[in-house]
Amino acid sequence: MKSTYLDSGTRPAPVLGGRRSDRRTHRRDIDGLRGLAIALVVIFHVFVGRVSAGVDVFLLIGGIFFFAPQIRNALNPDGLTPVQSVLRIVRRLYPALLTVVSLVMVLTPVIYPVSRWAQAGGDAASSLLYVQNLHLAAEGKEYSAVNRDVSLFQHIWSMSVQMQIYLGSLLVVVVLAALFRRRGRAGSRILHRTLSAATLLSFVYAVWLGIHDQAANYYSPLSRFWEIGLGGLFGIWMVGRGIPWVWRWLRWPAGVTGLVLIIATGLVLDGASQFPGPWTVVPLAGAMLVIVAGTPVTEPDGDRIRAAAEGRTIASVGVTRLLESRLFQFLGKTSYGLYLWHWPLLVLATYLFSESTGTQGQSEGEGSGLAGITATLGTGRGAVVGTGVIALSLLLAWGTHRYVETPLRQKGKPERSWMLWDRRYWASLLRSRAKIVTVAVLVVASAVVLSSERLVQMGTVRPTLVAGVDGPESEDYPGPRAFLEDMPAPDGVDVQPAPVYEPATMLPEISLDGCLVGVEGEDLILTHDKGDSEVPCAYGDTGADRTMYLAGGSHSEHFLPALDAIGQERGIRIVPLVKMGCVLGMKIERMGGGDYEECYTWQQKAQDYILDNPPTDGVFMTSTRPTARTGAGPDQVPDGYVDTVRTFTEAGIHTWGVRDNPWRQSDGTLGNSLLCVADGGDPDECGPSAGELLERNPALDAYRGLDITHIDLTAAYCRDGICPAVVGNVLVYRDGNHFTPTWVTMMGPELERQMYEPDSAEEQQRAAAAAVRTTDGTGNGATAPALAPKDVYRLPKPEPAPEPAPDPAPPVVVEPGWVEPEYLVDPAWIEPAYAPPY
Structure with missing residues (x-):
């Protein structure tokens, strides 16, 4: 250099x-x-x-x-x-x-x-x-x-x-x-x-x-x-x-x-x-x-x-x-x-x-x-x-x-010359x-x-697994059914999708279509190509009158493939309001420190847009978050999340709140499950630890009294305190904390069931607790406690929410009083659309 x-x-x-x-x-x-x-x-x-x-x-x-x-x-x-x-x-x-x-x-x-x-x-x-x-x-x-x-x-x-x-x-x-x-x-x-x-x-x-x-x-x-x-x-x-x-x-x-x-x-x-x-x-x-x-x-x-000019030194x-x-x-x-x-x-x-x-x-x-x-x-x-x-x-x-x-x-x-025509x-x-x-x-x-x-990608990226197809392929790749239904997964089958990072197979369509707001952006993107196209950013049944918003950051975005299928089946148009490293209702700092002003501006615009254009079928967003910016647990519910859901409830808007998945930890830093699998690592060791999650979903208590449907998919990708990087021969993570589109698509039926045919809170909690709790490997009782949470600053557990007030409260975007710089922009998120043109 x-x-x-x-x-x-x-x-x-x-x-x-x-x-x-x-x-x-x-x-x-x-x-x-x-x-x-x-x-x-x-x-x-x-x-x-x-x-x-x-x-x-x-x-x-x-x-x-x-x-x-x-x-x-x-x-x-x-x-x-x-x-x-x-x-x-x-x-x-x-x-x-x-x-x-x-x-x-x-x-x-x-x-x-x-x-x-x-x-x-x-x-x-x-x-x-x-x-x-x-x-x-x-x-x-x-x-x-x-x-x-x-x-x-x-x-x-x-x-x-x-x-x-x-x-x-x-x-x-x-x-x-x-x-x-x-x-x-x-x-x-x-x-x-x-x-x-x-x-x-x-x-x-x-x-x-x-x-x-x-x-x-x-x-x-x-x-x-x-x-x-x-x-x-x-x-x-x-x-x-x-x-x-x-x-x-x-x-x-x-x-x-x-x-x-x-x-x-x-x-x-x-x-x-x-x-x-x-x-x-x-x-x-x-x-x-x-x-x-x-x-x-x-x-x-x-x-x-x-002196040197005369030869003297x-x-x-x-x-x-x-x-x-x-x-x-x-x-x-x-x-x-x-x-x-x-x-x-x-x-x-x-x-x-x-x-x-x-x-x-x-x-x-x-x-x-x-x-x-x-x-x-x-x-x-x-x-x-x-x-x-x-x-x-x-x-x-x-x-x-x-x-x-x-x-x-x-x-x-050399002699002076313009060379090109010399x-x-x-x-x-x-x-x-x-x-x-x-x-x-x-x-x-x-x-x-x-x-x-490009030559490597052409020679190594295999076709993406089509979920839900009957025949030998579906039997070879049970995916989440391996945990949810105890379906056996045969040995000697190549993992799908291949553990090679390729945007076409590892990113949902929001990123590929240019419907994701980048770090520097603060305006809503409602059409393809960062707003430069006339094609609306809409998925599911794009011509339907019914509407659902997918809102938040990348941990909301990676659920798009499942919601896309659900929207097509139920006649719902899925509209993404997603910004890189940003969420609704919480003050977040940049990775390098300092206020994330673009996020705060976007938060207000997104919430105002939702309130001014209320959806018929609610807002889909994450309801929990890890304690630290690196994803270290236990998972918590920031007060700003609760305030946002309360605002939606008071405006007559339903919330679909999905529990966030654990993030892979490696000595206090964010690991990479995809590379671990590609390097020949044990899938059980390559995935995150369920110890980053509390046995009881904190969202069940934090949002009490509000109009929210709790969704907890932990049992689909965790078992006996372990969240493998590969489940049912299907690659779960595209990095250390984001699901692959293939995996999310295969989780679609379970996601739809929990949305429209939900279990009781007690039954849902039992399933999640069993997945998080460390057992003897057979699922027959705990023999050891779950992994201890990281020794990091923890948010106080919110008190049960009061009954909604008769008059709607003004929207709250930034969590009051929250200044702890633990929640920074997700360091694992990659947006290839912003790569330089070369």
């Missing part, structure tokens, strides 16, 4: 006493600073599991070596054309990136099961297109420490941010330079001031967005611009200037102070939740102090001529001498390759040597103060494997530098067999990687 590699090939000219010298110099201390930065990145990734300051230092250095040369080039009528500048950047960076990504994709089918190939292919394509940051943000994936499930190419987000910033900045610089080129020094000052203003605006935006959506802030090129812009301003102002002789003693303390600030950042600050906000100034200030410490000292004579001191050592020079030289290689090797090694399946952190190292790979593999094995990853990464980085980067590096400054350029290219072969290899390898995700 090395931002210092995105330069124009020229180095800043030294300025002596405010004047620039004609002599170009090579700052070996800045090369060493790159080496220090990559060392921090690798060590923190492997053994600490936190964000270091390394990437931010790279961004600053990248700005130093990008803006000043590009501004000078753009103002020079004889400088490189924009096409040449872009090609120079791509030529410097892309071959090494393609090499690493391609070889990692070759290793992927060797180490990973087929279920992970498509995801790896999608991440690889996003990396080659330099949109990995947008890809991760669209999928709601925040920065994660190394674990079995993290993306192989998560680290490419920073390279994507840099490329987006450099290409955008280059375009602006070229346009402004064309306008002000004839104004000489005044034109240069205008460009410098424009850079200053853009840097300040980016910093303000990063502070604002960090408060409102830190997950998006971390990956945003607009938020990250100020780090690169600051480097550009620092390079224009400082790099190449000589330190006055009288201040030479400041070099040693400046270097030590800067080094401490850089190293301490990752140990003291939480970069994942604080960068690129104001605290990012700490490592950037440290990097600038280190660079100042390495700046040459001017002579004390009146002409202020630098002034010895480096302190940190500068350290950075100019062979070790840090080697790390700086191979830093790009080392950054590219270390992360995918670390992720593959973590997966290969861990003994558990489908988790996001393992118990051996968890809770023992360990982090990074040792949190997954334990102290001994983690230290050995982590050290091996670093050693192999260094070897491969050297090879990449020696055999890929160096041979393809452009030698010297006959001499194409003639020169076609005369060189080596160039033709190189271009052909790059094109073919790129095409294979970019198409790998």
